Amino acid sequence: MEEEKKSLNFIEQIIEEDLANGLERNKIRFRFPPEPNGYLHIGHTKAICINFGLGEKYNAPVNLRFDDTNPEKEEQEFVDSIKRDVEWLGFTWDKELYASDYFQQLYNWAVEMIKNGKAYVDEQASAVITEQRKNPTEPGIESPYRNRPAEESLDLFERMKNGEFESGKMSLRAKIDMNSPNMNMRDPVMYRILNKPHHRTGTAWKIYPMYDWAHGESDYLEQVSHSLCSLEFENHRPLYNWYLEQVKEENKTLPKQREFARMNVTYMITSKRKLQKLVSENVVTGWDDPRMPTVSGLRRKGYTPQAIRNFIERIGVAKRENLIDIQLLEFFVREDLNKKAQRVMAVMDPVKLVIENYPEGNEEWLDTENNPEQKNAGTRKIPFSRELYIEREDFKEQANNKFFRLKLGGEVRLKSAYIIKAERVDKDEKGEITTIYASYDEKSKSGSGTEESLRKVKGTLHWVSAPHAIPMEARLYERLFTVEQPDAEKETDFLAFINPDSLCTVEGFAEPSLREAAIGEHLQFQRIGYFTKDPDSSVEKLIFNRTVTLKDSYKP
Incomplete structure (x- = not known):
């Protein structure tokens, strides 16, 4: 039993202890609460996998709730992209909810807090409020409006709601402790005036709740049992709990906030502001550019949901932040694609290969495996003819014994086809090879069962039949940044570390099945x-x- 407990991560241990202390199993509920102000990135996948993974483990519902409290930055486009990304990762939410669903209830609770002397309207500018908070080692300065009569604050708060004041003119603050060493407890702002239309509520509201006020109360209204968030919210937990104490009712469970370490991956950034800058300054082509660490970018690049989930499971749930090597992520991508990806032939830097003793005008359709890793993947037919394309780097006129590809006088096997021998070349006026001429052993056809077909040669090359070849463009992506932590240098703009060779485009040829x-x-x-x-x-x-790429030197 003790060994089983040790195998649980610390969040699972908390849940198990809560169950042992009387929490009813059917009261377990989780949520994933993104703010719809941008596209999800690789860092979000950890929170998604943790919350939905726990939902699967405990057969508990998981809400997808959008914490949409800032109309200046939130859009329906981001809501739609988040839903698409969560579904793509293979998860299903119980309810689709929004903090804006609770705007009226949050307002009503705020009114009660004013009546109970727990909140007041402050007419100072936000910069003044920030200055008065001072720092953890010295006491804050109380607002001159801190002890104004509740009737005044109630009147002003209602007028704020009705749109009588311009944006930023005044705010509603919780009345807690201006001497607290935790800066979040020094009379935090609960509401600010924003004369901006909301993507769901339109112009109905002129005031919007701050994240800390709306987030915990939304958890409470939904009766979330465990509110799981990243480590930067750890010092917000006392405020989270204080707000809940102001609204709690009998027979309702208070959610428990617990924090886990964020996921940082080398050569990636996860700041939405910086990702937005990459898009707005046309460093990338959009949020789904395959060089972006967004889920949509990773999807477009060809990453699989299972690879990402395997990666998250491998790094585990920890309390201490660390930097994960991107090669570990790529290891899991290769591992999953090796099982799933169909094998095809394409040539990136083509040079013509003519098999002179192959009958002119003849063509064959050869059997080749779709994926040797899958027993039931089957085979397909690929065309073979007298004229082929091979990779330019796969041929040298002269080479030492360690070069196992094609050279003059040397033999190689063409994948799924015949053994050939290079005889001579044509060159242009610059001395560059334009055509390689070869002969083939007609009895060496792969899979034919002849003695010649079993003959061993050291090299095997891929190829494409020239008459059947399909022109294609291949986008060869490298890491977007040249350093592991592009945003670690506070004195240097992260854009200074952009890799100028993050995208190389080449024109090549592919087998016809790729159509x-x-x-x-x-x-x-x-x-x-x-x-x-x-x-x-x-x-x-x-x-x-x-x-x-195929090559992987990483050992996880």
């Missing part, structure tokens, strides 16, 4: 890497994004 590939389909270009078909593709032009 039928679906947008987002996962493919392994044999001997090159994993790719996915990009939404920019058209009938006239196929575009494939490189997800990860």
Whole structure:
């Protein structure tokens, strides 16, 4: 039993202890509460997997709640993208809810707090309020409006709601403790005036609740049992609990806030403000650019939901923040794609190969495995002809014995086809090879069962039949930044670390089956890497994004 307890992460241990202390199992409820002010990124996937993973473990409902309390930054576009991303990761929420669903209840509670002497309207500017809070080592300065009569605050608060004052003119503050060492407890602002339309409530409200006020009360209204958030909210927990004490009723459970470490991955940033800057300054093509750490960007690049979930499970749930090597994430992407991706042939830097003793005008359709990792993946036919394309780097006129690809006088096997021998080359006026001429052993066809087909040669090359080849564009993505922590240097703008070679575009040829590939389909270009078909593709032009290379030196 003790061994089983140790295998639980610290959040699971908390839940198990709560159950042992009388929490009814059917009262367990979680939520994922994003603010719809941007696209989800790799950091959010940890919170998603933790909350929904616990929902699956305890057979408990998980709400998707949008903490939409700031109309200046929130849009329906972000709501839609968040729902799409959570679904793509493979999770289903119980209820779709919004903090804006509770605006009237939050207002009513605030009115009661004013009546009970727990809140007051402050007419000072926000900069003055910030200055009066001072710092944890010295006492704050009380607002001159802190002890104004409740009737005055009630009147002003209602007029704030009715839109009688301009934005920022006054605010409602909780009356707690201006001497608290926790700065969040020094009379925090509960409401501010914002004369901005809301994406759901329109112009009905002129005042909007602050996050700390709306968040915990929303958890309470939904009867969330465990409110799980990242570590930067740990010092907000006393305020979270204080607010709950002001509204609690009998027979209702108070949610328990607990914090876990954020996930930071090398060569990535997760600041929404900085991600927005990448988009607005056209460093990337949009929120779903495959170089972005957004879920939509990772999806477009070809990452799989299972790879991300396996990655989150591997790093675990901890209380201490650390920096995760991006190679670990790429390891899980390769591992999953190796099982799922169909093997196809494409040539990135083509050079013509002519098999002179192969009959002119002849073509064969050869059997090749779709995925040797899957027993039931089956086979498909690929065309073979006298003229082929191979990779330019796969041929040298002269090479040492460690070069196992094609060289003059040397033999290699063409994948799923024949053994060939390079005989001579043509070159242009610059000395660059334009055509390689070869001969083939007609009895060496792969899978034919002849003695020649079993003959061993050291190299195997991929290829594409020239008459059947489909022109394609391959987008070869590298890391967007040149340093592991691009936003760690406070004195240097993170844009200074942009990798100028984060995208290289090449024109090549692919086997004809790729015409039928679906947008987002996962493919392994044999001997090159994993790719996915990009939404920019058209009938006239196929575009494939490189997800990860084949080679992996990382040992998790």
